Amino acid sequence: MITTEEMLQGTEVTGTPIQEFYHGSTILITGGTGFMGKVLLQKLLRTCPGINTVYLLIRSKKGKDVEKRMDEIFEDVVFSKLKEEVPKFRHKVFAVSGDCSLPKLGLSAADRQMLSSEVDIVFHGAATVRFDEKIQVAVAINVSGTKNILELARSMPKLKAIAHISTAFCHCPRKDIDEKFYNTPISYHKIMDLVESCSDKTLEEITPSLLGDYPNTYVFTKALAEEVVQEECQGLPLTVFRPAIVVGTRNDPVQGWIDNLYGPTGVMVGAGVGLLKTLNCNEKCIANIVPVDMAVNALIASVWDIACNNNNNNNKNNNKGDKTTVPIYNYVSSCDQPLSWGEFMNLAMTHGMAIPTIRSIWYYSFRLTKNRLLYLVQVLFLHFLPALLVDTVIVLARGKPKMLKVVKKVHRFSDVIAYFSLRDWDFTNKNLHALWDRLSDEDRSLYDFDMRTLNWDEFFYGYLRGVRVHLMKDDLSTVPQAKIRWRRLYWLHQGVKLVLALLALQLLRPVLSYIAMHIFT
Known part of the structure; x- marks a missing residue:
């Protein structure tokens, strides 16, 4: 040599x-x-x-x-x-x-x-x-x-x-x-x-x-x-x-x-910053x-x-x-060295959550959904409605709305890669x-x-750090600060889920009361 x-x-x-x-x-x-x-x-x-x-x-x-x-x-x-x-x-x-x-x-x-x-x-x-x-x-x-x-x-x-x-x-x-x-x-x-x-x-x-x-x-x-x-x-x-x-x-x-943000790298980044919540994907198919x-x-x-x-x-x-x-x-x-999409996202989550980015806009909450109809329902409630709500607040504050435009772009991207994440x-x-x-x-x-010699766990360790440093331009020195931000986003995330759960309970109370009355009387 x-x-x-x-x-x-x-x-x-x-x-x-x-x-x-x-x-x-x-x-x-x-x-x-x-x-x-x-x-x-x-x-x-x-x-x-x-x-x-x-x-x-x-x-x-x-x-x-x-x-x-x-x-x-x-x-x-x-x-x-x-x-x-x-x-x-x-x-x-x-x-x-x-x-x-x-x-x-x-x-x-x-x-x-x-x-x-x-x-x-x-x-x-x-x-x-x-x-x-x-x-x-x-x-x-x-x-x-x-x-x-x-x-x-x-x-x-x-x-x-x-x-x-x-x-x-x-x-x-x-x-x-x-x-x-x-x-x-x-x-x-x-x-x-x-x-x-x-x-x-x-x-x-x-x-x-x-x-x-x-x-x-x-x-x-x-x-x-x-x-x-x-x-x-x-x-x-x-x-x-x-x-x-x-x-x-x-x-x-x-x-x-x-x-570049092509393919699965874009999915990881979108999920990592809290923007992408769901993807039309069969977790058992090979990535x-x-x-x-x-x-x-x-x-x-x-x-x-x-x-x-x-x-x-x-x-x-x-x-x-x-x-x-x-x-x-x-x-x-x-x-x-087969790797399923489910394993891909688990490895990405494991190594990504160890080094969260300071650029996160929300806490990590992501799921793979095989059923197309269920996926579209999730897109409506997890992507479009929250984006519409944020844009409404921005407009009321006399700002320029942008979240809905971003979500539409993410949705087009997700649809493009769905073909390859639902097949083997x-x-x-x-x-x-x-x-x-x-x-x-x-x-x-x-x-x-x-x-045959590639260790996926070792690869994802470097892959996630590379995405953070080389693609997102977020040096690893910001990890401590990013973890503090993530803890705040976590409790905000839990708070929003609690409020939504209470709201859903209030909306369902008449139905639940009607059912209880007919069952126990």
Whole structure:
């Protein structure tokens, strides 16, 4: 294994098989400014000192050019360990202005020629992850973007490997999901034609019929993107990596790092601050979550695998027109370390209540409800009516109401994730296990992705602290103050319950008196 110290000293050493594979490589990453992309970037630069260059495909956003956006991502704490171990890494990283949703990736002729001639490894992770994204936007980024990347990859004479980052749930209408391609109910060609020929209003109207059994545009377009990969894979050293629900880091480079409120993390935060009281969820179903650092390790290894162990056979078969030889890796927890949603929330509650946040607005009171009707009743009484009451008080005090708006947003978010919290899937991950078996002992240590060794209790200890510190920006030094606040909120919570119970008793007194009179007389 090549260490950072040896690299800085210029010592001639032999690295692990994965380090040797990446040595001298020029890498293109799309989605490098995203959650998983940041962890991938720092891991490659930190553990593979022989990497020559990394190009990040970045689009201008909110008036910021690509250089400014790239500089900003390196301010994140997730790069702190990289800065300590490899302080001169910046000369290896370059921003390239582009947009996956545009024809030819929106690249200038010079940049396209440069990438084509220099790049030998591609990580395609750019995607819109909004579940409720408009169909035309999701198709442009997730489907057309994938097609555009493969078109560029085909022009790279030095190409050793390309990884398409998909999702384990891209075929979620199925119960069983193996590590293979599946047909989509409608071809990506037809969807792209519709997007080009129909107005935005028409597309909005027909989106439900286009989705069919798919719950949202995200998983639907990710399934179509896999169809693009399947159709365009001939002759390319290509792999598909399907992570499940990606959450905070286990321990690398820092414990519990996370930078977004997506999925179950948003549920934890909402419940932790006292805003979210109920969720439409089956507590017995499996929460297929995976730590982002372990997922990235598996991704890095899968690229090594396709180039060093599968490449020759794949190219031989692909040239014969066989579209089923692309290695697909399902990176899920259900196969090796299953965790139910009930266990998820119990662990979150246990570790969260030990370090309550100073930002709490109410005491923790949360429940998982499988029955849809009962859930809607709870939403009415536990979310909307209290929010309406608070907004009424704010209006009377001549303030601007906001709680009802917040609750509506939380409710939309809850509805989006309900599909995944009420179902179970039968995944297989034999390819992933075979990949693990092919790793050397040194690479297993450096790129550990074996879910069988993960201790959920230890993970949640760091996960909840990471959410508090990195996401909520609430340092652990405020815990004593937050506990005092929580005790006050607890007694206020109990007081409100007592008042409501007495009020309910008063309202029911005539009914109870009538029943008692007829029973005992």
